[in-house]
Each structure stands twice: as C-alpha cells, then as structure tokens.
Amino acid sequence: xxxxxxxxxxxxxxxxxxxxxxxxxxxxxxxxxxxxxxxxxxxxxxxxxxxxxxxxxxxxxxxxxxxxxxxxxxxxxxxxxxxxxxxxxxxxxxxxxxxxxxxxxxxxxxxxxxxxx
Numbered sequence: 001x002x003x004x005x006x007x008x009x010x011x012x013x014x015x016x017x018x019x020x021x022x023x024x025x026x027x028x029x030x031x032x033x034x035x036x037x038x039x040x041x042x043x044x045x046x047x048x049x050x051x052x053x054x055x056x057x058x059x060x061x062x063x064x065x066x067x068x069x070x071x072x073x074x075x076x077x078x079x080x081x082x083x084x085x086x087x088x089x090x091x092x093x094x095x096x097x098x099x100x101x102x103x104x105x106x107x108x109x110x111x112x113x114x115x116x117x
Contacts, residue, residue, distance in 0.1 A: 004093055011094055014106035015085050021113040022056050023048055025069060028117055033065035054082050074108060081105050
C-alpha cells in the first residue's frame with residue numbers, strides 16, 4: 001500500500017509538471033511570436049490556464065510558432081497519456097506499463113522545455 005501511494009504521488013507530480021511545461025512552452029513561444037497581446041491573436045474558447053489537457057496538446061498542432069516543437073509521434077505520446085492522467089485524477093492505481101509510459105513522456109517534455117526555455 002505504501003509503495004502504491006509513493007508511486008501515485010510521483011505520477012501526479014509528473015502530470016503536473018507535464019501540464020505546466022506545456023503551458024509554459026505555449027506562453028513563451030506565442031509571446032515571442034506575437035508579443036504581450038498574444039492571447040488576442042489566437043482563437044480559443046478558454047484562457048490557457050482553464051484549458052483541458054487535450055486542448056493544451058492541440059495548440060502544438062494549430063499555431064505555427066508551436067508546430068515544430070513536437071514531432072507527430074511525440075504529440076501522439078502526449079495524447080496517449082490523457083487516459084493515464086484521468087486515472088490519476090480519479091485515484092485509480094496505474095499499471096506498471098502506464099507508470100513507465102508516463103515517466104517517458106515526462107522526460108520527453110522536460111527535455112523539450114529545457115532546450116527551449
């Protein structure tokens with residue numbers, strides 16, 4: 001039981017860092033391209049901070065300053081962790097393969113963030 005708790009704490013931390021990193025990459029790149037008023041130049045229903053996870057990922061396929069950050073395979077990997085993220089948010093224990101996949105995606109996003117920001 002204790003190991004499960006530690007595992008899920010790690011998984012939640014990775015999801016948090018993935019989401020924060022993606023939003024930081026979006027804000028940094030769109031501000032760099034469009035200036036401080038970048039939010040008025042894109043057409044989204046919600047503010048970035050209130051955007052659902054899968055919508056955040058979709059920014060990287062919609063806006064030209066973001067398109068080259070992730071390959072199509074990497075975007076696919078990000079979309080795949082949506083189900084894992086939902087399990088974490090609903091306090092369902094992850095399978096080992098889900099845990100490992102989440103860690104791999106976390107490392108990929110962390111490396112992208114560090115190479116850009």
